Amino acid sequence: MRVRPVSFAVLVEDLADRLASRESDSRIRVAVDGADAAGPGRLADALVDPLRVRGRPAVRIDTGDFLRPASLRLEFGRNNPDSFYTGWFDEAGLIREVLDPAGPGGTGRIVTRLRTAAVDRAVREPYQTLPENAVLLVSGPLLLGSGLPFDFTVHLAVSAAALDRRTEPGERWTLPAFARYVDEVAPETFADVVVRLDDPRHPALVTALS
16 A cells, blocks of 8 residues: 655646546546545535536535435434434435436436435425536545445545544534444445545545555
8 A cells, every 4th residue: 555645736636637537428426435524525626627627527416415304313312423324314315316317327317405404304406417428526424335326436534533633522423423434334445546634734645556
């Protein structure tokens, strides 16, 4: 394994090159997986313009807009890490409304939001049709290992100590869920790209030795 320190700008360009070089006439479903403290949304947002410059229209999805109803999420309390791990996000809705339509043979008609924490009801988001060469960038935590159909995966790895330091006080109850994710799923062992982000100012790309 080789760990190569890079700047955030270099990381974005590297990922944009990798994605733009893939099947130019097919849509690509990309997971940008990481805890909030790792900033998966920031990285996914930063990829949009570089991909468009490379001729690949990009569409953003945040799993925070695909939450299960509060009656289900909060059945065992507002701060239950097991609920966060297994029942917080509407994976079935994400597959039905986004990932399957964006996949091979899909209609390409997706919605970018279903439900948010701020508004605990279905969001009346109009459908949009993805171009045939679109890159779908889905950001959020705990995206890998549960069977979500992605074509390319990026995992933002943060050590337990760094995650402990950087997680907001109101979100620290989620830390056991991320520890469980590392133990049970081990996303760093199979993601297409792993980025270590113990220090957000100094990301590092992890690649296997050939």
